[in-house]
Every structure is written in structure tokens, then in C-alpha cells.
Amino acid sequence: MAKMTFEELDRVREEQRERTAKTSWIRIGTSTCGVAAGAEAVVRAVSDEVRRRDLPVEVQRVGCLGLCYAEPLMEVNVAGAPRTLYGEVGVETALRIVEEHVVNGRPVAGLAMPGVESLGVPDVPSNGTKQVRIVLRNCGMLDPTKIEDAIGRDAYQGLKRALSELGPEGVIAEMKASGLRGRGGAGYPTWLKWKFLREAPGTEKYMICNADEGDPGAYMDRGVLEGDPHAVIEGMLIACFATGCSTGYFYIRAEYPLAIDRIEGALRQARRMGLLGKNIMGTDFCCDLEVRLGAGAFVCGEETALMHSIEGRRGTPRPRPPFPAQHGLWGKPTNINNVETFANIGPIMARGGAWFGGYGTETSRGTKVFAVTGKVRHSGLVEIPMGTTLREVVVDICGGVAGNHRIKAVQTGGPSGGVIPAPLLDTPISYETLQALGSIMGSGGMIVMDETDSMIDIALFYTGFCVEESCGKCAPCRLGGKQMHLLLEKIRSGKASWSDIGTMRRLCTTMQKASLCGLGQTAPNPVLSTLRYFEDEYRAVIVGAPA
Amino acid sequence: MADAVMVPDISRTVQKWRSKPGSLIMALHEIQNRYGYVPRNVSLQLAQLMNVPLARIYEVITFYNYFRLEPPGKHNLSVCMGTACYLKGAPALLDTLKNELHVEEGETTPDGEFHLESVRCVGCCGLAPVVVANGETLAKVGVNAIGGLLARCRNEQKED
Ligand SMILES: Cc1cc2nc3c(=O)[nH]c(=O)nc-3n(C[C@H](O)[C@H](O)[C@H](O)COP(=O)(O)O)c2cc1C
Ligand code: FES
Numbered sequence A: 001m002a003k004m005t006f007e008e009l010d011r012v013r014e015e016q017r018e019r020t021a022k023t024s025w026i027r028i029g030t031s032t033c034g035v036a037a038g039a040e041a042v043v044r045a046v047s048d049e050v051r052r053r054d055l056p057v058e059v060q061r062v063g064c065l066g067l068c069y070a071e072p073l074m075e076v077n078v079a080g081a082p083r084t085l086y087g088e089v090g091v092e093t094a095l096r097i098v099e100e101h102v103v104n105g106r107p108v109a110g111l112a113m114p115g116v117e118s119l120g121v122p123d124v125p126s127n128g129t130k131q132v133r134i135v136l137r138n139c140g141m142l143d144p145t146k147i148e149d150a151i152g153r154d155a156y157q158g159l160k161r162a163l164s165e166l167g168p169e170g171v172i173a174e175m176k177a178s179g180l181r182g183r184g185g186a187g188y189p190t191w192l193k194w195k196f197l198r199e200a201p202g203t204e205k206y207m208i209c210n211a212d213e214g215d216p217g218a219y220m221d222r223g224v225l226e227g228d229p230h231a232v233i234e235g236m237l238i239a240c241f242a243t244g245c246s247t248g249y250f251y252i253r254a255e256y257p258l259a260i261d262r263i264e265g266a267l268r269q270a271r272r273m274g275l276l277g278k279n280i281m282g283t284d285f286c287c288d289l290e291v292r293l294g295a296g297a298f299v300c301g302e303e304t305a306l307m308h309s310i311e312g313r314r315g316t317p318r319p320r321p322p323f324p325a326q327h328g329l330w331g332k333p334t335n336i337n338n339v340e341t342f343a344n345i346g347p348i349m350a351r352g353g354a355w356f357g358g359y360g361t362e363t364s365r366g367t368k369v370f371a372v373t374g375k376v377r378h379s380g381l382v383e384i385p386m387g388t389t390l391r392e393v394v395v396d397i398c399g400g401v402a403g404n405h406r407i408k409a410v411q412t413g414g415p416s417g418g419v420i421p422a423p424l425l426d427t428p429i430s431y432e433t434l435q436a437l438g439s440i441m442g443s444g445g446m447i448v449m450d451e452t453d454s455m456i457d458i459a460l461f462y463t464g465f466c467v468e469e470s471c472g473k474c475a476p477c478r479l480g481g482k483q484m485h486l487l488l489e490k491i492r493s494g495k496a497s498w499s500d501i502g503t504m505r506r507l508c509t510t511m512q513k514a515s516l517c518g519l520g521q522t523a524p525n526p527v528l529s530t531l532r533y534f535e536d537e538y539r540a541v542i543v544g545a546p547a
Numbered sequence B: 001m002a003d004a005v006m007v008p009d010i011s012r013t014v015q016k017w018r019s020k021p022g023s024l025i026m027a028l029h030e031i032q033n034r035y036g037y038v039p040r041n042v043s044l045q046l047a048q049l050m051n052v053p054l055a056r057i058y059e060v061i062t063f064y065n066y067f068r069l070e071p072p073g074k075h076n077l078s079v080c081m082g083t084a085c086y087l088k089g090a091p092a093l094l095d096t097l098k099n100e101l102h103v104e105e106g107e108t109t110p111d112g113e114f115h116l117e118s119v120r121c122v123g124c125c126g127l128a129p130v131v132v133a134n135g136e137t138l139a140k141v142g143v144n145a146i147g148g149l150l151a152r153c154r155n156e157q158k159e160d
Helices: A006-022 A032-036 A039-052 A091-103 A147-152 A157-178 A190-199 A220-227 A229-243 A257-273 A303-310 A339-351 A353-357 A390-397 A431-436 A455-469 A475-492 A498-514 A518-522 A525-533 A535-541 B003-018 B024-035 B040-050 B054-063 B083-087 B090-101 B143-159
Strands: A025-029 A058-062 A074-077 A084-086 A206-211 A247-252 A288-293 A334-338 A367-374 A380-385 A407-412 A418-421 A445-450 B075-080 B114-119 B131-133 B136-138
Touching: A006 A147, A006 A157, A025 A032, A025 A039, A032 A039, A032 A257, A032 B136, A039 A058, A039 A091, A074 A091, A084 A091, A147 A229, A147 A257, A157 A190, A157 A229, A157 A339, A157 A353, A190 A229, A190 A334, A206 A229, A206 A303, A206 A339, A220 A229, A220 A257, A220 A339, A220 A367, A229 A247, A229 A257, A229 A288, A229 A334, A229 A339, A247 A257, A247 A303, A257 A288, A288 B024, A303 A334, A334 A339, A339 A353, A367 A390, A367 B083, A380 A390, A390 A407, A390 A445, A407 A455, A418 A525, A445 B083, A455 A475, A455 A518, A455 A525, A455 A535, A455 B083, A475 A498, A475 A518, A475 A535, A498 A518, A498 A525, A525 A535, B003 B024, B003 B040, B024 B040, B024 B054, B040 B054, B075 B090, B083 B090, B090 B114, B090 B143, B131 B143
Parallel strands: A025 A058, A206 A247, A206 A334, A247 A288, A367 A445, B075 B114
Antiparallel strands: A025 A074, A074 A084, A367 A380, A407 A418, A407 A445, B075 B131, B131 B136
8 A cells, every 4th residue: 555645645535436436336324223223134135145146236334324213224326227215124125126226227116215315415416405414424425444435535635634734723723713612512612622732731632532422312423433433533633633632532432332343443444544643644743543441431421530531540520620621631631522523623624614614503503413312203313504493303304203192392411401392492403592491402312202201200210310320429419319319209209299399499509509510510400491391290290289 | 260261361451451551441341341240350360460459440340330240141131221212111121021030120030041231322212212132232122022032042042
């Protein structure tokens, strides 16, 4: 292999593009969700059939397109027939599609899905979809175990521009122009965090990718890690370059074995190609990235706890300040960003901050990925420009609730967020609007509930989660959470009096004000938001509640 | 398992991780991948070879839900109790498994065949509810699929 340089990167890209343009292919989604739905058997059957009949078509294993409800997904593109996406493909259907579409050149109309044009994929003409895919640009479009595939779809072009043209200051300026804010929950401007790290004294600095994805019921980060690992690696490298780090860590939760595999494989390939390690693309920039694993503790998603965990200790948080940029991993200046934040960086560098900032609202720019799950018809991953309304996501894109039920509420922000009742679904999504409603943007979990779901139950579920996951270091979270859980159980069992609601509200305030980290500070949100919008449900089970 | 058999294995793990700072957790992951849990005698060895107090190792093991101090069952069933699965009926799945196997969450059947536990989201929420059986993620699991699942596990062991 030739030594990696700026020219070589472009040469590989051109070569790969030409190859892709000439190749007929069958793509089968083999991310965690695809595999769970039986994709491996489909891949085996289709590959055998293609080999047996010696068909001029390549069988590719790709990431998740986000239409999880219709897994296993299979997309076919052969000369002379329109590119077609098929859903819920079992072995038998797959063989029928090979026969009719690949051999006879006639797509099987009855089995086709609405098609990729409704997904907002960058290189496919859009038919007025509400989706825009920046983060998910390559998920389902390439084989994540092949770095050439990624390069053919512009991976490392952002890094190239950063190294060849922008320089560290230029990168940060471009980030500022993009308006990108952290996608891990808090929404802090990314460029500012990078600037702090760049200006921090010392030469030993660290970059961390937070891939702990702790919100139960959400899997945006898994989708990207599994489907397009080079997008995250490129973002990390650009961040390291801009801030002066030569070492970075991926902190990935152990519950994601496939994501770990994909990132480790992608790192090996990038290293072999000269996109990682010493003198990247022939420049002075040297940087290596490694993987560290979580071990099943939600609190380790909190940045100070996460750093303790990488240091090989118990993952307990500590008070901030000092912030990681001053005192981080092993006491050295450090920056932590979320997976999705990093996945945005490559395109921002390649296409410019202004391009990115053109999407979204004044204060919340760009797009956001949501994992829409629960009682929704078309559950899956959705990427929309900020400012899209909740209703557009849940009803227009995801088909509303299944069965004859009606939407009761949508929950965002996981254990730190709150419920948003159906009448408020026309709210445009942004950091500010969701917060004003008593929820948060969070990392992108969006759980749809119908009128059969009890809001007291939901509050109990999340409180129970926080009780189990509290690290126990500070009393407000450890004891307050437990008391809140007991009170909720008392309420659900119909034994509570109205004064218990007052007690619960006081507990909430105490936890919000006095807890050490975000876990305890935000744990009351599910309780407060259900009280705010569904007080009737509480009244119904409390004897003697005032009218 | 005799101690003598374990020594070469874990010394390789230790060699790989000792020079890297803060890698106790990575070493523990390797050990658990190999044995299915972290046996006490292995922890003792690890303490010696990595030159850390045994208490430090146990402090870490007991903080993280993922690490186990007891051997797992021959078949490991984890019911996802994340939000999406919870809403789609995971509690009923867990109850059914508890009744069928006569164990509580986190327990192993007396014959060592089945270990039951719950997990917080395996990222397959779009196909909830989800059960992970011996590392394989099963999608959209209904209560009436549990009998078949257990039977499949039991048959497997007859075959081998
Ligand atoms: C209890 C708790 C759990 C968290 N879990 C995650 C997580 O799983 N993933 C994540 O990216 N951020 C998580 N965060 C937020 C991180 O502390 C941090 O703000 C984030 O990783 C910064 O990245 P960003 O600026 O790109 O959003 C969590 C915070 C708290 C308080
Ligand atoms: S909630 Fe069960 S897989 Fe995510």
C-alpha cells in the first residue's frame, strides 16, 4: 500500500467511487438490530445463492439504516432495475428477491419499502422528507469493516482539510461558525470546550469519546459506532489536532460488543493506512486512539465518573470545578464529547461551519438523531434538523402509535428528562424548548407512550433506575432517591395522603439543589414532569386529594 | 479448575495491560471473558502480578454491575428492562422466567443450568422486548415464546 498522503487519500476515494459505480450490490443490515431479527441467516442464504448461480453481484454487510421496525433490511441495486429497499426479509423472501430482482431484473413491488429517498440520505434525491442525515450519512450505506468504503464516501476529507488548510485555530473557528453543541445531553458549545483545552497549559492532554450511552431505551450512538465507525474516529482525530492531544480514548459500554468490535477493527485499519499513529497523512500530527470499556454503571456516563473509570477506579463523580479542561484524566487537561458530537465534525470541516449552521434553529443548530421507541408504529433511528416538531417526528416520520391507541406522551432525556403530553407535541425541538417544558434534549431517547401507560408507573420506573444506579457518594441522591421511590410506591398502592405530594416536591427540590452530579440533580425530572402534566392521575389514587 | 492451569493465561493478560495506566478494568474484562466470572484465586494472582492490593480489585469488581463473583449458569438469560422493553412487556417476561426456573433475578438454578438476570438496554430498543440468551440477542420476544426458548436451551445440552 502506498504511504498515506493527502493525494493518496483522494486517489483511494476516486478508485473506490469508480468501483462502487460499476458494482451491482445487495446490502443487508447486520447491526445488532438486524442480527437480532435474523439477518445473519439471510446473509448466508443470499451469499450461497449468489455463489451457486454465479451472479455478478456483491453481497455487502452494512450498518443500520434506522428502520429498525422492519429489520432485516435488504437493499438491491443492479443494472437495469431501480434501486429498491426491502423490509422484514426472511430467508425465503430474500431468495425470491434474488430470483426476481437480481436475476430477472424486476423489483418485487409488493415487498418494497417506501425507499431510501424518504430517508434524507445525502446522495439520493429526496422526496420532501423531513429527515436530513449528517450523523447517519453512511449508516446502512457501507460495510463498516472496510475503510476503503468509508473513504469512498468522504471519510477523512474533513481531517485532510483540517491538516492541510485550516490548522488548529482554523478548526476551532469553523466549529464556532457551525454552532455545534454537545449531543450528550448538556448542550455545551463544542468549540468553546475545545478552545479551553487548547489554551490549557501543558503538553500532555487527553481526548475522550463518551460512548457509554447510558439512557436505557436509546441507541443512537450504537447505530453510528456499528454502522460508521470511521465517522467517529475522524471526529476524534480532528478534535485531537485542534486541541493538541496525542492520545484519545473511546469509552464504550460493555453491553455493546458489536460496537466495540467495529471500533477496534476500524482503528486497526486506520493505523495500518497511516490515518492514525505517527505523522498522520505525512504531516507532523501524531495521534493514537484506544478503547476502554465500561462495566455496567450508568453514572460512568457522567464525565468525571467516566474519567475515574478509565483510570481503573470506581466510577464515582466528583464536584466540578475543576472542569476536565483544567483537571481531567490523570490530572491532565482533558476534553470529553459524545459519539454523535464527534460524528458531526468530519462534514463540518469538509463542508464548512456555515453549511452546518444552515440547519436547525438560531440557538440549536444542525441536526439531532433520535431513537424513537416504545408504543410507536415505526420505531427506529431518525435524524432531523433542530426545529422539527415532536409531532413531525413521532407521527409523520414514525407513523404514530400502533393499534387503536392514542398518543398520551413522549418522553425525552431518559432518566434525566421528562414527559411531554400529547397536546404539546407541536413544539419545535431545541435545547431551550424542551427544557421549558420540564424535559431535556438529552442524548436522543424518545419514548412514545399511549393511553394505556400509567404515568405514576413511568415515574416509578425512572426513579427505580436512579436508585439502583446512584453511586451512593452523596446523601441527597442516595437517600433522597430512595425516599422518593418509597413515596411513589405508597402513592401507587393507594395509601398516600395529599401531604405526601408536598413531601415529594420538597425532596425533589433538595435533590436538584444538593446532589453532587447530574444523576441526582436531574433524577426528579420524571417525577416533576408527570406531576406537572398528569396530576389527575396522582389525584385519582390519593384519597382526600383537594378538588 | 487448578491454579496451575490459570497461571499462563492471566500472566498474558497482565503483561498486556500492566504497562498501561489504569487498565485494571480491562484486565478484569479479559478474565471474565475467559472464565465467565472473576474467580477469587484469579483475583489473588492478579493482585500479586499487577502489584495492587486485593481490596482495590474487589472495590472495583463490586462497583460495576457487569463483573461477577459467581460462576454463571450453563445458559445465561438476560431480560432487558430498559425503558422501551419495559413499556413493551419485559416485566411479564421476567416474571415468566422466574416462575419457570424457580429463581430470582441474579440467581442460578441449583443444577447450574440457567442463570437469570436483567440488563439495562442492549441497544436493540426498536425491536423491544429483548432477551439476550447466551450472548444472542432475541427480538420481539413474547411471553409464549419463553417455553420454546427454554426447551431449545435444554435440547442443545443433550446434543453435546
Ligand atoms: C448521570 C449522567 C450520565 C451521563 N451519561 C452520558 C452518556 O451516556 N453519554 C454521553 O455522551 N454523555 C453522558 N452524560 C453527559 C456527560 O457528562 C458529558 O456532558 C458529555 O459526554 C459531554 O459531551 P458533549 O459536550 O459532546 O455532549 C451523562 C451525564 C450524567 C450526569
Ligand atoms: S430498552 Fe431494551 S434494548 Fe433498549
